[in-house]
Amino acid sequence: MRPAILRWFPRLTIAAFLTPVVLGLAGTWLPALGWFPALDQTRLTFAPWVDLMAYPGVGHALRLTLVTGLGSAVLALAVTAIILVAFYPSRPFRRLERLLAPILSVPHAAFAIGIGFLVAPSGWLLRIIETVTGWPSIPPNWLTFKDPWGFSLIGVLALKEIPFLLFMALASLPALKVRETLWLGHSLGYGRLKTWLMLLWPPLYDRLRLPFYAVVAFALSVVDIALIAGPTTPPTLAVLVTRLFNDPDLLLRLPGAAGATLLLLVTVGSLLFLRLLEYPGHRLLTRWLANGRRWQKAGSLRMLGGLSVAVGAIAYAGSLCILLLWSIADRWRYPDALPAGFSLRHWTDSLDRIADPLWLTLSTGLTSAVIALILVIGALENEVRLRYSQSRFNSQHLLWVLYLPLLVPQIAFLFGFQVSLIWLGIDGTWWVLVWSHLVFVLPYTFLTLSGPYRAFDDRYAWVAISLSGSTVRSFWQIKLGMLWRPIAYTLATGFAVSVAQYLPTLFIGGGRFATVTTEAVSLASGSDRRTTAVYALVQQGLPLLGFLLAILLPAWRYRHHRAMQHR
């Protein structure tokens, strides 16, 4: 590709994706400081902050946010580490690896609803017990879900995040030569745990840091899962802020904006705290490294890892089964373990209505995934160019900015972004919808593709150039040709991220764009679990189809290339 064009890729990418965040933050900070002309508020003041602090439950909600957000993220990281140390690399792990993509495509809300129906006192687990033992005849009054301390929220969030962290870890692990390192450790008499912790975890954490921070930010600011699985009196800060933004008393939007800003500050503070925590952590590891103990036995670790995988498997398989059952249920009451009657009515009824949203979801998802892919390949190719030229200014270093949308809570900038778009007169258009999705699709595209792309052996490209005399042909036919598998996978990931977007679709589209996800969320606010289940399954099926294609298409492409088939 032509180097001159490439130079613009990172800059263009950054400009396109920094703008919404900056515009959005400004649009939130102004009302947080009392400026809201549409409500005749035109004096800059700290009153919204005072009002926020005086609002009942804010302090408690903030504590809950910190406990559930940090608790779930740290738990997810710890369990990820335990599973890796216990099982990687091994044959069962390869099987687990293949299951990760479909697991990642499970929509958050659907998963939380499924878990709720699994563990509630009238849930599936107790129904099965009742069917077998005849006890309890009425659901017991247990706090197994939506507990005021946030345990169920921590559990659901951690279960949702562990697969993501595992997925990101698996992308980096091949470069760390795990098997060789473990052999080396073993030959010196060190146990698996010690070698992993001392030699493999530090470089792995280095690569996992950004995804982990994204998990932290997500867990601190999540709204949909917290509404379903979180405490209610008070709820977490993100839910409370959303409520202030929707309150019929329009002036509460000012403390709401202050609350959104507070959430951003809490996120930044938490990330800084975690970054600083790395130093004492590192010192501790160094002390253990030199203590001479070899930790040859790690049996309980395997058990813990196995237990985590089992809990995860039950949670995901269970919630999927429940959704499938509800979608074909007619009537289903406690204590029946299975619906009293079955009916396909809810599928046939819904499929009529879902055609338009389905089409919009597909077109928006594919377009944003392809655009993100082109921008990311451009930026990564520019990296290759920089490697071979002596450039003073390396725009590549700015690319971390791409991750900003993953670290900034959505409610802290979407409201402001909406106002800016209306002001520019470009709200409600399909391209702006694609743009808003790109803000979130792009970072994930970059996360997924950068590893394999950077690992590509340039010598293939050099050989191709020397044989064909064309950099263009070398790039298209050899480099991209050999990278089909990660590219297909990246497209599927980007598509899945776009499908999942709820708030951006709602805010940017002014409600004019109905996707499968917006339909699913609005139906979930109702009482009919059967229709909710149908939409959740459709919402889940789309990304799954994408991942399936991402496996099948490269396999078909490489059917005549034996060396490419098993990679």
Place this chain on the structure above:
Amino acid sequence: MYKSALFLTATFAAALTAGTAQAEDRWDEITDTAEGQTVYFHAWGGSDVINDYINWAAQRVQEEYGVNVQHVKVTETGNVVSQVLSEKTAGRDTDGAVDLVWINGENFAAMKNNDLLYGPFTQWLPNYQWVDTADKPTTLFDFTTPVENMEAPWGMAQLVFMYDSAEIGEPPTSMESLLDFARENPGRVTYPAPPSFYGTTFIKQTLLELADNRTPLYNPVDNADFDAVTAPLWDYLDQLHPLMWRRGQTFTSGAPEMKQLLNDGEIAISLSFNPNDASNAIATGELPETIRTYVHDDGSIGNTHFVAIPYNSGSAEGAMVLADFLMSPEAQARKANTDIWGDPTVLDVDRLPAEDRALFEALPQGKATLSADELGAVLREPHTSWVEALERAWQERYAN
């Protein structure tokens, strides 16, 4: 004297006919302009039953007037108000994203007070004449806020309770007996947490039943001794909460979640704003055949829900055409059918022409539907200002 009286009567009659004629002319103008417009109707999308009904109305309006209706399915009306507010902030004073919104109570008051509404329009709509403004005063006063023709009545709501007649013989028909019921059946009673409007309504119902004197509740909250008036309420809730579902340590989000819990057998009593909710839920298989509806002896809070046009709608005429169709005897009778939706009508059925009246008389009686007699007295909503004050006080006590 006689002459002048005659003259006055004549002028008055002429003015009346002229007024009607003017309204007719205006209506013709409206329908002409409306043709070809696209109306974005923002309405709660959580119920298939309601979504199907809106879809039907959209098709009928397309056939009859050539107006294209798009149902924007929202989860909360607050989001729609936010959208209009964002547009006002950004100076988008024409062709906003919202043309018609399903609304009532506090949200209406907020939009009205902040000049976010189109203005009076129902006086031009031909079907508005059939609205029962005499016996259904909430069609004129929405949570005590004067409607002043700025929203078109769409349906009637009344707080009712649901229970499983296979499990409970006599349901508790007052707040006091509800407390006794909770003592005998700990963990089987709950209500949604305010500021969910279901929860707030439950609180208001409790306060209305327990208050010694209801007069202060119908005046602005600032004029009342809030602590004294609400003392019986907090005393009651302090006793009820430990006996409730999850011992009051967590709450449901609203009536939809409570309906699920009733089906699951976790709770024994659920609530709804739609007196025909249970009948419809039985018809769709969401609830078992044995569910029945009841109200409290003192009467229960009733109100009207409406549709309103935002100030910056670009298809206001199309929105009026839709609002008028939604008030038509045809649409209202279909809506009142418990097999379809079961939302009570805002019209005065007795006043309708015979063939329109027949539509209502032919409606099936739902299994769990109460007769007008059984529904009993409608308690008026307290003054709007009480909502925010009660919600805040509740959160300070129980969610702080």
